[in-house]
Amino acid sequence: MVSEPQNHVRREWTEKLLVMTREMRRRDLSLHLGSEHVRNDTCSLINLADVKEVKRIFGTAGSAGRVYFQAVDHFIRSKVEPFQAVLNTWMQGAKARVNARDIPFAEVITWCQDTGDNQARSAMSKEVRSLCAFLAPFSYASWKVLLNVLEHDLGYPEYLAFCEEKRGVSLTNSSSHARDFLGETRDTYRGLIEPWLKKVTKISLGDASRFDAIYLLGLRYLDHLFPQGLTIEKITGFFRKWGMDLAGNPALHIHSEGMPGRQSYCIPVDIPGEVHVIVGPLHGWLDMESLFHELGHALSFIYTDPSLPPEEKDFYQSGALSEAFAFLFQRMCMSMEFLQEILGLSSENARTVSRAHTLKWLTLTRRYGAKLVIEVENFRLGRLEKGQSFYSEIMGRETCFHYDPETYLFDLMPDFYSLDYFQAFMGAACLWEYLNEAAGEDWILDTETGSILHRWWRNGNRLDLSAFLQETLDRPLESGPFIKVNQYDP
Template sequence: MPRKHPTDELHRLTSAIQALNVRWSRQALALWQGLPPEHAPDRLYAGFEAVLTPETIAGASDIPDDKTRTRIRHGLIDHYLQRQLMPHETEMQAWSRGAAAHVDGEKIYFRDVIPWCQKSSTLAKRQRLQQETGPLCKLLKPFAVNYWKVVLDTLTAEFDFDNYIDYCRQKKGIDYHRLYRQVKVLVDQTDAYYFAAMDAWSHARFNLPVQQLTRFDAIYLLSLGQWDRLCPVNAPEETLGFFRHWGLDPAHHPGLHLDLSTSAEKSAQAITVMVRIPREIHILMRPEGGWVDVETLWHELGHGLSAVSTDPSLSEVDRELATAFNLSETYAFLLQRMALSRPVLERVMGLPEATVATIGYYKDLKDLSVFRRYAAKFISEYEMFTGGDLTDGQPYADTMARITGFYHQPESHLFDLVPEFYCADYLLGWMGEAVLADHLTGRFGEYGCLDPLAGEWLKSLWRQGNAADMFAFFETNGLDELTAAPLLRRWRRLSETPAA
């Protein structure tokens, strides 16, 4: 029997983790805004050295409640690891900050690759980018390898995890072995109509088969930029009036801060920074124009609105110390899909039927393509951490090309790797989105997202915050089992609907 963990010690640990989370959130916020951070990297953990020790973390194992024990223990491990990695990350970031590809006189920094591919590139320029980035990845690879060596050695030597998958499983409560098998089946089930539809799209757009395109071409294609001329809004915030149906005003919601400026100092990657839930949530994005901005804003609003709607009376552990964010991704994907759904395109944006059908078809194809990219990354990462060679990028490149159709550079594999199998959180979030979308339609009808009662239903889910993990959440709320069946029904329509 574990001995009882004193209440004052539990409060001390919870407060320490929360204080460090706030420091890190403010650090991220400043960096994304292009502002100087409040703390120098070597001062982020000043004053918390006594908390971040193996002995303290071992003591957290005595907390009786399973959920509280997991969230406190892994919150401490997170910061312990981050402190260990700080010198390595600082060095890698210093080298990465100046990394840039030279394409026909343009200097494309790594951080700007995605928006450049979406809005400023041509097929020939993207091919040149492909040639330029390979050597840059090779140059930076030793830093990435060293980062992962520190992570894996620390987890196995200091905290006795069997391996990296064991660590992630204990932290997030996900059976990665089962999910790996499930995802491989999903890939097989969508192969035929995915490749038929994607090959037709690539031929129509480039007069080339998808196998002759690269990851950078996928970024361009999946931005839906070829239909930006049909987008009826000049700025993504013009769509925020939709939320009046739900009694919400995201632009003036207490605790929610939107930064949608086009400042060049800002990061090109959109992000939601949760400083304190529900009191201070920031959404940052740098608009580039067109449909991708609308999707991006609504995706981040899924994170932001659910966070600021969390019941403030929940404990800190239930509000702010979640160890997985797949439920937040569920809400983000739900709103992202809603942004380009028939009710919004037709009733809110006033688009004609032909345009609605075209955008709807390619939105579904884009979603399937991105889902398969996450699936390919998860499969690659799983195999990399179950006996594969972390330094060998060829298996990653082969898997990505086989599942997405687009060529991926072997040299880039460690720079496409997101810690803690976050791709799995995306996959689960997308499955959860489809289940919620079916429930919403079943309860409120095809145009139910315009019904104020639908908004009240969603807010009742958001109020629960992070009290339950994703699997318990679906069970306790009487939702269907978390499966990919609704997604498969949605995507099978791609084989029946001709592209416009």
């Protein structure tokens, strides 16, 4: 039985961490928008004594444990940020030189998505390999600080064990599931990827690098089929079919900034009251995908029940549930039904775009499954710095594209976020299959879909993805629906 004084202390700490979280997200928003951020002086940093106090009060398990791990995240961030700032400074100055043009390191992916010149992409591969080799020590320094803080300050000598306790999952089992999926889809994938690559680029798979894959998945070569005059306003208007007025919702802020294909973000400053979506201009399929993906995040936040406590809406250690909603929307906007019925494409053009996207979906899912396998194995064996060759080997085998070992640290995601992406691809297919059953195969056009989504979203982040599917839909998180929903029609 918790006494009233203890409850008071719990409320004080929860509120303090909530304020810190909102301040952190507001600062991230300013950075992504390129605007100056005025720091809230009332928001003080958290120290190790604070973290230990929060652990004593809340423990590490269940929803209360989320408060502790939120405190841990703030503490770790305060220690790592100075080293990350050094890396960012060097990255901002790093440029790849291709065809007498300097391409900033941060814009390499966008450049590859837009560049149909095979020789230029090959030159970019060599440039990035050199840049990554130069920048790797700075990236490694940030990771080393993180691991040292975990071991010496927080008592977690193993990064794998820390992330498992934080997430409440077995990463070893998750990696095993990813291996099973990779094995289950390997032959199908290999039979599809080479003809697609050859048709688009005239390159054989044995000569292709990850930069060719970036171009292939960017779908810019299909932008001549993109509807002229399509606007963000028209897209947000689609959601009125589901009873959602996005234009009139004061909680949703959409920023269309910078170049097409830029990195997109959804930043929930205050759930559910203030959520920001940052995307580039709407010039092609990739831009529309990004917009729908971020709207999937955003709507799951703005329709969250505001009465939920912070540990069930603001503090969450896995992003897989929100990513599943994001992938559901992204997959939906590139489906035959949406392309024909909403965007007005001909049956032939809709089939061309939808087929390409289905192959993209399989490629991306296998990529994140392979990354998860690599990251779990490398951290299990304690080879953060020496995991490059294993990374290059497994990514090459499972994606069929060459990955330079030097790029490893720049493809490594903190907190095993590769697991969130991998599970979210599976989860989105489970959601899709459920909507097919509950609202019919034309659920995209059915008003009942809005009611179903509202019910799902009201739960906020009370459950992680696996628990949500089991408790809400009475089905497990598994690969079967993904393979069924994403069948390729040759």
